[in-house]
Amino acid sequence: MRFITAGNQLIPEQLAKERVREAAKHIPSPVINPHFSFSAELLSFLEGKQLLLDELPFPIELIHAHYEQGYIMYEKGITKTENGYHCQRCGNEEAHLFASFFCARCRQSCTYCRKCITMGRVSECTPLIVSRMLMENTVYKQPLHWNGTFSSGQQYAANAVVQAIDNAEQLLVWAVCGAGKTEVLFPGINRALQLGKRVCIATPRTDVVLELAPRMKRAFPNVPVIALYGGSEDRGKSAPLTIATTHQLLRFYKAFDVMIIDEVDAFPYSVEPMLQYAVEKARKETSSVIYLTATPNEQWRKEVKQGKRNAVTIPARYHGFPLPVPTFEWCGNWRKAVQKQFVPRNVLQWIKDRLFQRKPSLLFVPHIELLEKIVLILKRIDRNIEGVHAEDAERKEKIAAFRNGDIPLLVTTTILERGVTVPNIDVAVLGAEDRIFTEGALVQIAGRVGRSAQFPNGDVRFFHYGKTKEMLAAKQHIERMNHEAAKRGLLKTT
Numbered sequence: 001m002r003f004i005t006a007g008n009q010l011i012p013e014q015l016a017k018e019r020v021r022e023a024a025k026h027i028p029s030p031v032i033n034p035h036f037s038f039s040a041e042l043l044s045f046l047e048g049k050q051l052l053l054d055e056l057p058f059p060i061e062l063i064h065a066h067y068e069q070g071y072i073m074y075e076k077g078i079t080k081t082e083n084g085y086h087c088q089r090c091g092n093e094e095a096h097l098f099a100s101f102f103c104a105r106c107r108q109s110c111t112y113c114r115k116c117i118t119m120g121r122v123s124e125c126t127p128l129i130v131s132r133m134l135m136e137n138t139v140y141k142q143p144l145h146w147n148g149t150f151s152s153g154q155q156y157a158a159n160a161v162v163q164a165i166d167n168a169e170q171l172l173v174w175a176v177c178g179a180g181k182t183e184v185l186f187p188g189i190n191r192a193l194q195l196g197k198r199v200c201i202a203t204p205r206t207d208v209v210l211e212l213a214p215r216m217k218r219a220f221p222n223v224p225v226i227a228l229y230g231g232s233e234d235r236g237k238s239a240p241l242t243i244a245t246t247h248q249l250l251r252f253y254k255a256f257d258v259m260i261i262d263e264v265d266a267f268p269y270s271v272e273p274m275l276q277y278a279v280e281k282a283r284k285e286t287s288s289v290i291y292l293t294a295t296p297n298e299q300w301r302k303e304v305k306q307g308k309r310n311a312v313t314i315p316a317r318y319h320g321f322p323l324p325v326p327t328f329e330w331c332g333n334w335r336k337a338v339q340k341q342f343v344p345r346n347v348l349q350w351i352k353d354r355l356f357q358r359k360p361s362l363l364f365v366p367h368i369e370l371l372e373k374i375v376l377i378l379k380r381i382d383r384n385i386e387g388v389h390a391e392d393a394e395r396k397e398k399i400a401a402f403r404n405g406d407i408p409l410l411v412t413t414t415i416l417e418r419g420v421t422v423p424n425i426d427v428a429v430l431g432a433e434d435r436i437f438t439e440g441a442l443v444q445i446a447g448r449v450g451r452s453a454q455f456p457n458g459d460v461r462f463f464h465y466g467k468t469k470e471m472l473a474a475k476q477h478i479e480r481m482n483h484e485a486a487k488r489g490l491l492k493t494t
């Protein structure tokens, strides 16, 4: 049995936890005692968070004393609803995502949430702990140190972001791939920090957190910036500027005045109500939400069209050249070809042309099994050709080698549809008719090409065995953006 210190006596840990659980049943908490000598360390650790007992690195007696003196609250982790249960941390209400077990702690059958279990078990007898203290916010006079310039499309959107932050409104920034959307946030974040507001940039993917954090640190050098993701060293810290995966938001509670959601359409945020719940829980009641995406879903586009959703578009890239428009090319029954150890003649020609011109290129294919077969076939013409997919242990190394030019052509699944920026590349899709290639995915894939100002053009080729609606919609999407950019005078006229 473990013992912990409580004042100058030792009590069994089990007993102390018992007291916490007992107290969790009595809500509301006691009134705040102003004479209590509270632990600033504990309160600052808990600020804006909603944590399990096990996530707090403090003696349980100290935690409980803060409860008794009214400084923190205990909330039930799992509550009963009319039809079943509700998980207070992740919002889960699906019956099959709850399980019951005989709990050694509460000595009866106890229900827990399976949905958010990777972040520690929330069960009926587990309280979630929240601070009742208001956070002290630092005001920064001139936090932004950046001397870049905006394209007129960026400037327009940046102003809209500032306005949304001033008015605590929601705003969708619909910016084409390569519009320079990160910079568009700078003036808004600057304003928020000047007003002592807390800002969070949340994104579904860890890669993006790792890429954004150093950029934000450079732009706001005197402001503490933390990066939160599974296994991050900043865990437990809080800062005026937080960059986090949407999963990490589950640990926050009414913490942010400004919530920026990057790649709002990207898996898994778009299909996962848990993450939307996390966003709602992590932001303050009065706060602004800025959504960023190049490919909003149909529902959102409809709302924008009907004027129901506040939105601003950046239809042009920062360098002012139009988006490369994909061309479609029929390639016959390519699956059958791959089974017979070859790739269709026109696809092979496209690849050979790129190898000959020494132009780096990406070839997107629908599935991992196909990818492996295709890589083997292509290695016959150049053994440096490689393939990469989500479960690939050497993913990072291969992408780096592709950037360096050591891999001339990289065969990939949709894992590289976002985030990879390599100058002067061409892109092809083999089997563009496959269900996995949605309009959004195809627009993102095309968006890899022509991003750098030195090489604003490039080839985007969709090889197919029958055109799909999604392919046509993707092409129209790109053409519409180019048209809007031209109409608004955002394209270079030379």
Ligand SMILES: [Zn+2]
Residues within 6 Å of the ligand: 087, 088, 089, 090, 091, 092, 113, 114, 115, 116, 117, 122
């Ligand atoms: Zn849960």
